[in-house]
Amino acid sequence: MARPPEWIDLGAADHLRHTELQPIRAKSTLIALSFRDGEFGAVSNACNHVGGPLGDGRIDKAGYIQCPWHGWKFHCRTGLGEPGFEDDKVPAFPVKVEGGRVLVDIANPTRRHKHPHEPHPLARDPKRQPGPLRLAGISTTVMNHDLPRFSGSDHLLHHALTAGKNAGAETRMIRLNDLKFRHCEGYFSKSLHACTWPCSITQMDPSDQLDQIYEALVHWADAIIVATPIRWGAPSSLYYKMVERLNCVQVDVATQEEQIIMNKVAGFIIVGGQDNIQGVAGQMLSFFGELGFQFPKFPYIAHSRGWSHEDMENNCRIIRDSKALARGAEALAERCLDMARKLVDAGEKPPMRDRGGLKGRPVMAANLDHD
DSSP states (O other): OOOOOOEEEEEEHHHHTTOSEEEEEETTEEEEEEEETTEEEEEESBOTTTOOBGGGSEEOTTSEEEOTTTOOEEETTTOBBSTTOTTSBOOBOOEEEETTEEEEETTOOOOOBOOOOOOOGGGSOOOOOSSSOEEEEEEOOOOOSSSOOOOHHHHHHHHHHHHHHHTTOEEEEEEGGGOOOOOOOOHHHHOGGGSOSSOHHHHHOTTOTTHHHHIIIIIIOSEEEEEEEOBTTBOOHHHHHHHHHTHHHHHHHHHHSOOSOOSOEEEEEEEESSOOHHHHHHHHHHHHHHHTOBOOSSOEEEEEOOGGGOOHHHHHHHHHHOHHHHHHHHHHHHHHHHHHHHHHHHOOOOOOOOOOOTTTOOOOGGGSOOO
């Protein structure tokens, strides 16, 4: 049953029609006000996904508002979702022009409806499955697939994974150079709540292959070893590309007050023709510590010839032939697995709240209007 109307004056029509789409407040209600094809439209400003501000988006040729956070679409006048998703709808408000003023009835919006969608596979509770310890190696070396070369960090990572396998662990090698994945697109820079777990890009783009990293770090591995070359005193470019996309794991602590990486161990292999090993290690320790990983005693091994020996042929030969470095990589794997075994034996992770996928993740209550 319709309630008595409560018409709120939004302003002069001559002024408001100059802006195709804008957020506007009517008392305590935030509205996305549009002017398209000679008509005003008013729908809720809060997107069904994670409460993105529809009024800050844009209107496509078909008249659908595209949310500026993740691209969800709702018709600017009816609030209905885009074709194929019509059952996803945001409230639409009666609107009229009277005496040259734009009025909206905030007492009689249509109802919001969020159609249930299958959650993304990564959204499941990261509870450890029974079985042997699991060790993932992540190679961040970049090279030309058609002109392969020797990689010292990959060479030592292979020794570490072999030692892990010999110790009875399941092992998995992931080479970032073999994955096709997009750069971080800065959703966190739009809003804290725009950066979601699972990653917005992974949910929107099934071809994005960083899901293999997320699966390994959050769900599969008990311990990881990340290997990187030194590039101008820093980790590799692919390492940074991965790290930027891992922000969605860390930010989940802030948005959901939940830590999704617990009782897991990380170690590092750092190899370069330049120095600055401690600087690179410090960055890696800081970041993976923020994700929730723990570290064994002596959490990394490294090798560098320094500025005075930029003869890479000799550097590669030393790494390839060095029994001490090979043994160091093996010992690193053993330390990581020993610590992981103690953490696994200590107990299970606490259960997490249910999570939805890109089309079903709960909206933060503070971002929704009262409808």
